[in-house]
Amino acid sequence: MKFSKELKVALLGIVALVALYVGFMFLKGTNILSSNKTYYVVYDSVEGLAVSNPVLVNGYRVGLVKEMKLDQKKGNKILVTLDIEQDIAVGDSTIAMLVSSDLLGSKAIDLYIGRNKHVYKGGEYLIPYVKQSITDMLSARAMPVLGTVDSTLQRLNMFLDKDAKRSIQSILLNAEATSATLKAITLANQGNINEITSNLARLTSALRGTESKFNQLANNLNTITDTLDVESMNRAIRGLDSTITQAQLAMQRINQNNGSLGKLMNDDSLYSNLNASSASLNELLIDLKANPKRYVHFSLIGGGTKVKEAKTVKEAVKVKKADTVEKAGTVDQ
Template sequence: MNTLKSKELKVGAMVLVAFSLLYVGLRFLKGINFFSSSNTYYAVYTHVDGLIPSNPVLVNGLNVGMVTDIEILQDQGNQLKVEMLIDRKVKLGPKTVAELASNGLLGSKIIKLNVETNISEPLESGAKILSQEEKPFTAVVADQAAPIVDKLEKLLTDFQGSGAEAKNMMHSLAQTSASVDSLVLANQYRIALMLSNISQTSAQLTTTLVALDPTLKNVEKITADVASTDLSETVDHLNNNLLALQDILGQVNNGEGNMGKLLKDEALYENINHTVQSMDSLLMDLKEHPKRYVHFSMFGKKDKAEKEKK
């Protein structure tokens, strides 16, 4: 009998130990370390958006604890009380804020502790922490998209306002294109004739340039010859000729030489002028009375005597 009771006690003890190990193991898998010292704090939220126990609690990205329990407070407007187990080494002050945030793109929730510096009076275990909830993803998207939506609305408004002008412009452009087409069709023969004339002119210009090529070569040769000529000698010779001409003009101006006397001697001018007038009178008289100066007769002096009698 005693042996039977002893076996039952052993079996009961083993079952108790097994359940204890299972409980500790499950809590350990959830992140609760029974062998480390921790403090318990809580914060109150209106929404937790998928936050569950065992979700991590972070300080500047470092895991310092975990969520242990979430309780609904129906007597406080169905707010949610979230309990957190925080490493005792992390001191929290009265201004510490527990911010509910998203962990990456998958949407899992975490709690970020915004811990102030220079904490003079740390909170005791079991104290309440200030809470802050992040904006829903839809609200964030709406805030980011609001400026874009405003710009799109303004763009659409401007486009609607300028739609009539664009339509009128397109209509005018179509009319202009039709007018140009009709003008081209009406003057198609003239355009073809003009293009033909341009082609002929181009051909003639090409022929002319070919014909001018020897002339251009001669000009180039003359230019080269002029460039190779000793210009200083030519200029000196020209200066000497100009000096000689200037000397001759000086003599003429001074009345020296035949040309100078002709230009400066008034008596010579009067004599020449009187002689020219006399010759002019003589020529006029000769033209009017040629018989006074010219006598011609086949019968000699008899003819002359008869004419004198008459």
């Protein structure tokens, strides 16, 4: 059977078109020869997701994103069509998580297949979920910080006006001049600095010698401490304790009026008696100066003059009493 050239060209063109379509679909990731199932997911935002992006289960590719469409009737949500292999058990508990596939922001859909009570046959809607990526978290954290930094820079630019810049420049120039002055002073006093360094070195050497003497003194003190008789010191301390105890007992007895010394210190009768005797003696002396005849008697009978003097205080008192009685009798006569 012979074909005409036109028929051969037509058949070749059809084969070429079919091959081109199959190749194009293959490059998109769609296998037209496989019998996959189609499912739908609705997301609020699909930033980074594109057609032909993979559908994964635990990191293994089981399908691809077949189509995305903006649904204006449902608040501009995105309807995503998934082409999944038919042997994957997709059911009512399957969650389609929108996750990041790399650090550049590309997205993929990761299926979480739980315990399905009902297995889908195709054409059903899956449960949507958007997993926040590391890039999203960093962006969420970095945006407030960037805003703060921007406002800080603006305030710094406002602060650093022309006058402030001139002041900063003058401060830097003064600091440079001060540094040059310090350098000149250091060069001019290099000899003094060397002498001070030498003196410090000698002082350090002297301190080291003093340290050795202190160490020797500490060793001597340790030796003296070791040679002390601890038992003798303990006996002396015990003797001192007993002496203090006896002194305390003696003071306690004196305070309790036990014995002559206690009565003398605590009883004021002796003081009263001494005070009364002193008063009587004072009166006697005053009376003796005023009336000496009361205590000295002259007698013309018996061939001479006899003078009787009081030798003691008691005799003087008796003489005074007798003279008083004698005067009283004379008055009565």
